[in-house]
Amino acid sequence: MRLPPKNTIAADAITVWKITAAISVGVLWLLTAAVAIVSYIFDFIYWYAVIAAIISSLCTYFFVFLLPKLRFKRWRYEIFDQEIYIQHGILIVSRTLVPMIRVQHVDTKQGPILKKYQLASVTISTAATTHEIPALLEEDAAELRDKISVLARVDEDDV
Structure with missing residues (x-):
């Protein structure tokens, strides 16, 4: 495992x-x-x-x-060259692998409460689903968005 x-x-x-x-x-x-x-x-x-x-x-x-x-305590994520690994949930722990080749676009979003604490969420969209990594520091969210964007673009070029 x-x-x-x-x-x-x-x-x-x-x-x-x-x-x-x-x-x-x-x-x-x-x-x-x-x-x-x-x-x-x-x-x-x-x-x-x-x-x-x-x-x-x-x-x-x-x-x-x-x-x-x-x-x-349960929210975790990791970015690999070929996939995004997201884990969350309390009673039912969900572990999601999002292949980079399926990523269509990546957004950051920030409401008024997140903005007050200098946080933002990263939204990863594929053709079928949308995945979110919530409440990252603004700088980390921007870096993560850019990194995923670059990795997803490289995967599309390799195919």
């Missing part, structure tokens, strides 16, 4: 994922507050609000505090 890839993503990925999850979970907490208010105003059974608060608390712990650390 092949060894796991060597390269990791940036440590700030944990913070970025926590912020993104906190925004999503914030919407869930707003819905929980709405359930509590509606239960109070219309004299519904208050257990609905309690159950919603418990679910929101569990989601907050899981998605904001636990999941980002686990995702970071």
